[in-house]
Amino acid sequence: MENIRIKDGHFIFGGCDVVELVRRYGTPLYVISEEVIKRKCSEIREKFLCKYKNTRAAYASKAFLNPAMCKIIEREGLDLDVVSGGELYTAIRAEFPMEKVFFHGNNKTIDELKMAIKNDVGRIVVDNLYEIELIDKISKEYGKKARLLYRITPGVESKTHRYISTGQVDSKFGIPLAGNIIFEAVEKGIKCENVNLLGFHFHVGSQLFDNRSYLNAVDVVTRLMKDVKERYGFITKELNTGGGYGIYYFKGDKPKPIDYFIDAIMDKIYKRCSEFGLEIPTVVIEPGRWIIGEAGITLYTIGFIKEIPGVRTYVSIDGGMTDNPRPALYGAKYEALIANKVDSEKNKLVTIAGKCCESGDILIWNLRVPKVASGDILAVLNTGAYNYSMANNYNKTPRPAVVLVNEGKSEIIVERETYDDLLMRCRVPEYLK
Structure with a gap:
C-alpha cells in the first residue's frame, strides 16, 4: 500500500479519482487499470520473450x-x-x-x-x-x-x-x-x-x-x-x-x-x-493472476455499521461474496482503504461484512480504518484476478459493472447487470400462470 496515490484525501487509481468513478458508475464496481496490464506485459516481453529464443507467453484468461x-x-x-x-x-x-x-x-x-x-x-x-x-x-x-x-x-x-x-x-x-x-x-x-x-x-x-x-x-x-x-x-x-x-x-x-x-x-x-x-x-x-491481479480494485459503498461493545464493529458494504467469493471459498485475504478518507488517521478496527444472507460472507476481518460513516467508499486492492471471473448471482444479486481506466480516462467494458437481466432466461409453464 506504499504506492497509493492521494489527491484531496481521495484515492487515485489509473489517474482517476475513485470517488468520482463511484458517482458516475455506482457500486459495487470493478475498476481495471490498463496501465498496470501494459506494464506487466512489457515486463514479460523484456524478461522472457526478448531474452530467450523460441518462447511464447499466454495470458491465462480464467483470471479475467x-x-x-x-x-x-x-x-x-x-x-x-x-x-x-x-x-x-x-x-x-x-x-x-x-x-x-x-x-x-x-x-x-x-x-x-x-x-x-x-x-x-x-x-x-x-x-x-x-x-x-x-x-x-x-x-x-x-x-x-x-x-x-x-x-x-x-x-x-x-x-x-x-x-x-x-x-x-x-x-x-x-x-x-x-x-x-x-x-x-x-x-x-x-x-x-x-x-x-x-x-x-x-x-x-x-x-x-x-x-x-x-x-x-x-x-x-x-x-x-x-x-x-x-x-x-x-x-x-x-x-x-x-x-x-x-x-x-x-x-x-x-x-x-x-x-x-x-x-x-x-x-x-x-x-x-x-x-x-x-x-x-x-x-x-x-x-494470469500475475498480469491482472494488481491491475484491479473493487469499490463499495458502506451502509449499515453495527457496533457490538467489547466484541466487534461490523461495517456492511453493498457487495460481498457475490462479487468476491475468494475469502469465503478459501480464506483469501485483502487489504483495503476508505477511498474518500485515505489520509485520515486509522484509529478504528472493523470487520467488513458482505450483504449476502450468509454468516460466512465476511470480506475482511480486522481492518484498520479511520472513523467510517454510511456513504463512505471502500476500495479493496488487488482484486483484478478471479473476482469478476467468479462473480455470481446468489441472493438474486446483479453482478457489478467493470470500468477500464487509463491516464485519467474511464470506459465501461462490462455493463452492470439489472434485475431484468436476472430473469431474462426464466420461463413459467402455462399451467402455473
Whole structure:
C-alpha cells in the first residue's frame, strides 16, 4: 500500500479519482487499470520473450476475461489461454487470432472440442486418453489436424492452498505418470492421423512464491522427454510450464520478480536438455493472476455499521461474496482503504461484512480504518484476478459493472447487470400462470 496515490484525501487509481468513478458508475464496481496490464506485459516481453529464443507467453484468461481484455492482450503481443467453451467463444467474438490460443480443460465437451477444432485453435492441451480419441475423430470430420500438448501430472507438491495446488500426484488435472498411462497416450498421439502431438504441459499450482516446484517439475518432464525419444523417436517441440507466479495481497506475502521464476526454469531446461541430448523445445509460460491481479480494485459503498461493545464493529458494504467469493471459498485475504478518507488517521478496527444472507460472507476481518460513516467508499486492492471471473448471482444479486481506466480516462467494458437481466432466461409453464 506504499504506492497509493492521494489527491484531496481521495484515492487515485489509473489517474482517476475513485470517488468520482463511484458517482458516475455506482457500486459495487470493478475498476481495471490498463496501465498496470501494459506494464506487466512489457515486463514479460523484456524478461522472457526478448531474452530467450523460441518462447511464447499466454495470458491465462480464467483470471479475467472479456472482449476488451482480449483486445489488450492481442495488442501487447501475448497469446491467450482459455479453459472453457465460453472463454473460447469470447476470444472468437473478439477476433483474437486463433493460432495464438491454448485450449485447456480437464473435461472438455464434444461441443467445445468441435468449436476449437472448427476454428483452428492453436493448441489443445489434452488432459486424458479419452480426449485424444475424441479430438482425432472430430478432426477427421472437419478435415483438420489438431495440434496437441499433453498436460502431465508431474507429482510435485507446491506450498499454497490445497484448492489451488495442481501438480501433486492426486490431482484431477493431467495425465498421470504412474504406470504406462503417459506412454500409452504418447503412442496413441503418434499413431492418430488427425492430430499432431507437439509436446507437454504442466502446471504446479497458483499464487506461488517459491520456484522449487517448477524446477522439480522440469526435472520430471525432461526425463519424460528423454524416455519418449528413446522409446518412440518422438522429439518434444514444445514445453509449456504453466503459470502461478504469486502476487501481493496481504501482509506476509512476499512475491518474487518474474525473472526469479523464468530464469531458473530456463536454466534448468537448458541444463537438462544438454544432459539428455535433447533439442531445446519452444518454452511457453501462462501467467494470469500475475498480469491482472494488481491491475484491479473493487469499490463499495458502506451502509449499515453495527457496533457490538467489547466484541466487534461490523461495517456492511453493498457487495460481498457475490462479487468476491475468494475469502469465503478459501480464506483469501485483502487489504483495503476508505477511498474518500485515505489520509485520515486509522484509529478504528472493523470487520467488513458482505450483504449476502450468509454468516460466512465476511470480506475482511480486522481492518484498520479511520472513523467510517454510511456513504463512505471502500476500495479493496488487488482484486483484478478471479473476482469478476467468479462473480455470481446468489441472493438474486446483479453482478457489478467493470470500468477500464487509463491516464485519467474511464470506459465501461462490462455493463452492470439489472434485475431484468436476472430473469431474462426464466420461463413459467402455462399451467402455473
